[in-house]
Amino acid sequence: MRLHVVNPNATERMTETIAVAARAVAGPDVEIAVSTNRAGPASIEGPVDGARAVPGLLDLIATTEADAHVIACFDDTGLEAARVLTRRPVVGIGEAACIHATQLAHRFVVVTSAPISVPVIEDNFVRTGLMGRCAEVRAAGVAVLAIGQHDANDDPVARAIRQAAADHPGAALVLGCAGMADLARALSAELGRPVIDGVAAAIGLATGLVRSGG
Numbered sequence: 661m662r663l664h665v666v667n668p669n670a671t672e673r674m675t676e677t678i679a680v681a682a683r684a685v686a687g688p689d690v691e692i693a694v695s696t697n698r699a700g701p702a703s704i705e706g707p708v709d710g711a712r713a714v715p716g717l718l719d720l721i722a723t724t725e726a727d728a729h730v731i732a733c734f735d736d737t738g739l740e741a742a743r744v745l746t747r748r749p750v751v752g753i754g755e756a757a758c759i760h761a762t763q764l765a766h767r768f769v770v771v772t773s774a775p776i777s778v779p780v781i782e783d784n785f786v787r788t789g790l791m792g793r794c795a796e797v798r799a800a801g802v803a804v805l806a807i808g809q810h811d812a813n814d815d816p817v818a819r820a821i822r823q824a825a826a827d828h829p830g831a832a833l834v835l836g837c838a839g840m841a842d843l844a845r846a847l848s849a850e851l852g853r854p855v856i857d858g859v860a861a862a863i864g865l866a867t868g869l870v871r872s873g874g
Contacts, residue, residue, distance in 0.1 A: 772836030
């Protein structure tokens, strides 16, 4: 099985983080092909960046042979258009992460990067019917390209996730950016509850769809 994971932005460092997260959960019979949308913006923060990313993203999906495609932006940039473009399954990490969360807890909280991303994510939840299970979408107040660049003891993303856990007892915690993927395991162990990385969730969902003939 071959899964194509596309980073809709042009930053190779984020593609590397995505690739590590995807390959860590892929089965031995799953090949992960990762691509970077070099025609896109450096990061996706809000609807303007999302719109700029779509043409290059769709070109990569149209020209890459795979059994399924994963769009590795929590905003699920270009997801509906990509599903029209190809007959193969296309999974967005935002939708996949929150579907995963609903199987682990009654409610979930999303911690994303910048405040401008919050309305985009909330609109997606309204469209997909997930809003009723979402307790909150909150921003860590950090630019996408600054994720992972802070000292471990003063990481604003980790701090926001810890605060979300305290504010919403029992809720699953969802990482609202692909660049946060490497925080999931350590924070889940620290907090004693699910901290869900959308890349891992999307790989699991895409694999299941291919195996079931989806």
